Each structure stands twice: as C-alpha cells, then as structure tokens.
Amino acid sequence: DTEVTQTPKHLVMGMTNKKSLKCEQHMGHRAMYWYKQKAKKPPELMFVYSYEKLSINESVPSRFSPECPNSSLLNLHLHALQPEDSALYLCASSQFVAGELFFGEGSRLTVL
Amino acid sequence: GEDVEQSLFLSVREGDSSVINCTYTDSSSTYLYWYKQEPGAGLQLLTYIFSNMDMKQDQRLTVLLNKKDKHLSLRIADTQTGDSAIYFCAEKRVDDKIIFGKGTRLHILP
Numbered sequence: 001d002t003e004v005t006q007t008p009k010h011l012v013m014g015m016t017n018k019k020s021l022k023c024e025q026h027m028g029h030r031a032m033y034w035y036k037q038k039a040k041k042p043p044e045l046m047f048v049y050s051y052e053k054l055s056i057n058e059s060v061p062s063r064f065s066p067e068c069p070n071s072s073l074l075n076l077h078l079h080a081l082q083p084e085d086s087a088l089y090l091c092a093s094s095q096f097v098a099g100e101l102f103f104g105e106g107s108r109l110t111v112l
Numbered sequence: 113g114e115d116v117e118q119s120l121f122l123s124v125r126e127g128d129s130s131v132i133n134c135t136y137t138d139s140s141s142t143y144l145y146w147y148k149q150e151p152g153a154g155l156q157l158l159t160y161i162f163s164n165m166d167m168k169q170d171q172r173l174t175v176l177l178n179k180k181d182k183h184l185s186l187r188i189a190d191t192q193t194g195d196s197a198i199y200f201c202a203e204k205r206v207d208d209k210i211i212f213g214k215g216t217r218l219h220i221l222p
Contacts, residue, residue: 004154042116042200042212043155056209090154098143098208103154 006091006104014112015081021107023074023091031097032074034066035090037106043090049074050097081111116213118201123219130188132216134201139182141203146175146186149198149215158186158199188218196220 004025013019023032031050035043048056049068063085065077074091088108092101117135124130136144142163147155161168161175161184168175174187184201198215205211 006154040215042214045209045211048208092155098204098210100143100145100157100160101147101155101210102157103147105154 004091004093004102004104006089006107008107009105010108010110012110012112013078013081015083017081018077018079020078021076021089021091021109023076023093023104024072025093025102026072027093027095027102028071029093029095029102030071031094031099032068033092033094033101034064034074034076035092035103037088037090039087047076048097055097078109081109083111086110116201116203116211118199118213118216120214121217121219123221124191125221126191126193128191130186130191130195130218132186132188132199132201132218134184134186134213136182136184136201136203136213137211138203138205139179140206142206143204144175144177144184145202145204145210146173146184147200147202147212149200151197155200191218191220193220 007022034046037043045058046060047066052068063080067075088106090106091104145160146158149155172189176185198217200212200215202212
C-alpha cells in the first residue's frame with residue numbers, strides 16, 4: 001500500500017463551523033505533513049510531525065490545529081476559519097523527516 | 113533570494129523533448145526533487161537527485177544538477193500528451209524543510 005488517503009475530498013464550511021480533515025497512511029512512514037496550496041501557487045508547508053510529535057509549525061494561525069493520534073493518522077482541526085483559508089490542503093508522509101514525500105490527493109476546502 | 117525559481121510556462125510539441133529549469137536557494141540542500149501535479153490532484157514524486165550527483169536518468173526523465181550555480185533541470189524525452197501537468201522542483205534545506213518552486217505548467221502542442 002503506497003497511498004496516502006485524505007478525507008473528505010471536498011469540504012464547504014461557514015466561518016463559525018468546526019470541522020476536521022483526516023489523513024491516513026500505511027507505509028510505516030514516521031513523518032507526516034500538512035501543506036496548503038492556493039490556486040496556481042506552490043504548496044506551502046504548515047506542519048511537520050516526526051514520530052507523532054510536532055516538529056515544525058510554520059507560524060500557522062491557531063484556528064488550524066493539527067493532531068497525530070498515531071503513526072498512521074494525521075488530522076487537521078479547523079475552527080473559525082476565514083474565506084481566505086479556502087485552498088487545497090495536502091497531506092504527505094515520508095519515511096523520515098524531509099525524505100521523499102508521498103502526497104494524498106488533497107482536501108479542497110471552501111470557507112463561506 | 114528565498115524563493116525557488118522556475119519559469120511559469122512551457123509549450124512543447126508532442127514527441128519533442130521538454131526541459132524544465134529551476135534555480136534553488138540553499139547550497140547546502142542535500143536532496144532536490146521533481147514533482148508532477150495534474151489538475152485537481154495531489155503531487156506525484158517523479159524523481160530526485162542527491163546533491164553529490166551531477167546527473168540522474170530514469171527512463172524518459174533526465175535530471176541535471178549544477179551545484180555551483182544552484183541550477184536543476186528536468187528533461188522529458190519524447191513528450192506525450194499525458195505529460196501535460198504542472199512540474200514543481202523542490203529542495204530539502206538544512207533545517208529539514210522541503211520548499212517548492214512556483215511550478216512550471218507544461219503544455220503539449222499536437
């Protein structure tokens with residue numbers, strides 16, 4: 001299994017909603033990542049988890065809250081988002097930190 | 113500068129070779145990557161090169177690295193319509209962050 005699975009594929013939420021994005025991998029990778037990608041832009045690093053511990057937070061606003069319940073799962077909890085947070089959120093994993101990244105298909109988020 | 117630089121667009125006739133160029137920022141970067149992104153999809157790792165290599169070939173793909181100039185290129189031989197996508201170069205910096213270029217949109221002409 002060489003896949004990174006993200007759910008949901010599409011999410012529409014209001015600014016007062018609370019929702020979560022989920023990511024799963026079964027490749028035994030010990031590093032997992034959240035990237036944000038706006039249209040026609042490169043992916044921007046948000047968070048890195050290494051061995052289930054948060055190792056990099058790229059000064060992301062607290063309305064985004066990552067969680068790594070175990071080595072296969074990565075969540076991104078969303079609360080009180082703004083319309084400018086609308087983007088494609090990409091999860092990735094790698095065998096070790098900054099190794100070859102394997103990306104999921106992304107969750108496309110629209111904030112109304 | 114701080115940005116990984118790539119030209120934004122490239123048009124190539126089907127069957128010709130495509131060459132996508134990239135200038136990265138950190139001379140200490142150890143890994144350099146090429147990713148492909150098709151519309152509405154995530155990123156797919158195409159190939160990578162260690163900083164101590166000059167060239168890597170993998171089927172239709174050839175990566176050239178000029179470490180002195182911090183220049184990376186990806187050559188796609190016999191370009192096909194299925195190669196139409198956005199190609200991102202990326203570098204692994206010494207702080208273990210992987211930083212992406214803005215991407216080059218490859219358009220295939222019939």
